[in-house]
Amino acid sequence: MALARTAAVPRLGRALVAAFVFAATAFALFAAAAPAHADPVDPATADQTIQVWVRNNADKAGVAGVGVSVTGDGFDESFTTGDDGKVIVGLEDAGTYTVTLDESTIPAGMGRPNAISRDVQVFSGNKNQPANFLIDPSFAPDATGSGTGDGASESPTETPGASTGSSQDIAGLVIQKIVTGLIFGLLLALAAIGLSLIYGTTSLNNFAHGELVTFGGLMAFTFGNLLGLPAVLAIPIAVILGGAFGWTQDAVLWKPLRRRGLKLIPLMIVTIGLSLVLRYLFAFIWGADRMTLANDPKPFLVLGPVSLRFTDVFGAGLAIVVLLVVAFVLMRTKIGKAMRAVSDNRALAAASGINVERVIRVVWVGGGALAALAGVYVAYYQGLRWDTGAAILLLIFAAVTLGGLGTAFGALVGSLVLSVFMNLSTLWIPENLKIVGALVVMILILLFRPQGILGRRERIG
CATH class of the missing domain: 1.10.3470 (ABC transporter involved in vitamin B12 uptake, BtuC)
Incomplete structure (x- = not known):
């Protein structure tokens, strides 16, 4: 009887080890199958959103069809600007996000953007946090992509919350x-x-x-x-x-x-x-x-x-x-x-x-x-x-x-x-x-x- 009890102990240990290995394998497979990034949220119901606006610097008109990617805090999605040059991105969580333009999608002959990408800090409850880009043949792109996300800056060295760049852009932002x-x-x-x-x-x-x-x-x-x-x-x-x-x-x-x-x-x-x-x-x-409440996000009056x-x-x-x-x-x-x-x-x-x-x-x-x-x-x-x-x-x-x-x-x-x-x-x-x-x-x-x-x-x- 003692011998049988002694033999059962190793079998119990092997069973526990096998169960642990099985659980660890299942967890690893589940983690691998889980999505690697957060899904986008409907901008109409999202607590926080980013508004990307791509414009032609010559007439300040929106540029349609420009590819935009938004990454950060587990979020990685791509979008395309609409007829007004805008795209509103719904976010599940606050955090810092990087908004990057796809230069290959900018219409030929229009020029280059004043920045390739911008870092946008979105706080809880922020709606339409701006990330604006201007396109002009005279611009040299900012390869570093740093910025505050207010979209008025053309310089990567601006301080948080401030806006540098051309006086025209600053005046427009103030207005x-x-x-x-x-x-x-x-x-x-x-x-x-x-x-x-x-x-x-x-x-x-x-x-x-x-x-x-x-x-x-x-x-x-x-x-x-x-x-x-x-x-x-x-x-x-x-x-x-x-x-x-x-x-x-x-x-x-x-x-x-x-x-x-x-x-x-x-x-x-x-x-x-x-x-x-x-x-x-x-x-x-x-x-x-x-x-x-039902609200059309498209511009009604542009001055x-x-x-x-x-x-x-x-x-x-x-x-x-x-x-x-x-x-x-x-x-x-x-x-x-x-x-x-x-x-x-x-x-x-x-x-x-x-x-x-x-x-x-x-x-x-x-x-x-x-x-x-x-x-x-x-x-x-x-x-x-x-x-x-x-x-x-x-x-x-x-x-x-x-x-x-x-x-x-x-x-x-x-x-x-x-x-x-x-x-x-x-x-x-x-x-x-x-x-x-x-x-x-x-x-x-x-x-x-x-x-x-x-x-x-x-x-x-």
Whole structure:
């Protein structure tokens, strides 16, 4: 019996060794059969994308049919530029990628590119990170291929975030940054004006205002994408529901708390709690994935170095019209004058016969509608998530503070100034630090004018 037990031990050892060898072989075969690189992602749903733009330096027109390869971080794919000279590459992960042109595919007689390849650093959430190339007979190609990926450089020795090269290219890039900054500033102003009016009439810093922005985008997505309504119906419905959401918040929560005489600090803490509740409720109902609204990525309006989509042009035009309507209401209508009176001196306004609670209710409805429209705009502009409003809330507060607390026109000016500075700062600093640059500008301005650009000193604090 002991002999049999002893003989079984070597057999057990051999079995274990054989099992280990089999497992190792299977793992090696699986690893060899696995794909060696990451697959491309649909640019419409990707969290980060690279926009490659190949242009003829003579007329700045896009060059179609140029082969482009993108490699880096396990990604290795080839693409071809479209009729507009562009190709948008969807990426699953952030990282550093090398964009290389296939010179053999450049049309004969057009010339050579200002760079053969560029290194593009893509941060999480970056959309359309640029990698631009110019083609001209006078260019000597950059064989090293280094660069920041902004596409304006013709020199491999530029520093990260900066742009060197011809003065024409630099001027074009500056103009493009200013235009896109103004467009985003109009988007920001829609949300900031509502927040500023709410603060002016109630002295409440509403940290749940970002969720009003998210709500508008989610309503547009629900009625436009899920229910299939056209945009001309989905957008007004989203704005109306945003106003209704603002009315509901004031009727159910803020008016009862005002009647109880709750002080501003506890009210502010309530807004933070409401923000968290709404944010995770949105994630529970609509999910945590990025949502996109139907948007044609092709250029609709090209003015020199500036290329704009239809949604950029239409959204900016609509924002301007809405802001003009808001200005007319505030300056020329009875309810607008009552809003300004309550904002200036609430007690005096009440003593003069103004129904303060009615004015506050109207402000909440208008602020909710404006925030919802901003949410629709941002959903078209850069996509939508359950926390989109919270992500831009800091910029909204910064714009209101910079423009002047409690003044609608100050919120507009602060939004435009902050957004343009934020975009221009990417000429010298990395893209993911542009918010920091904007906040530094805000701090410097407030050091010299604490009340903000259009604010009054008595509102400080």
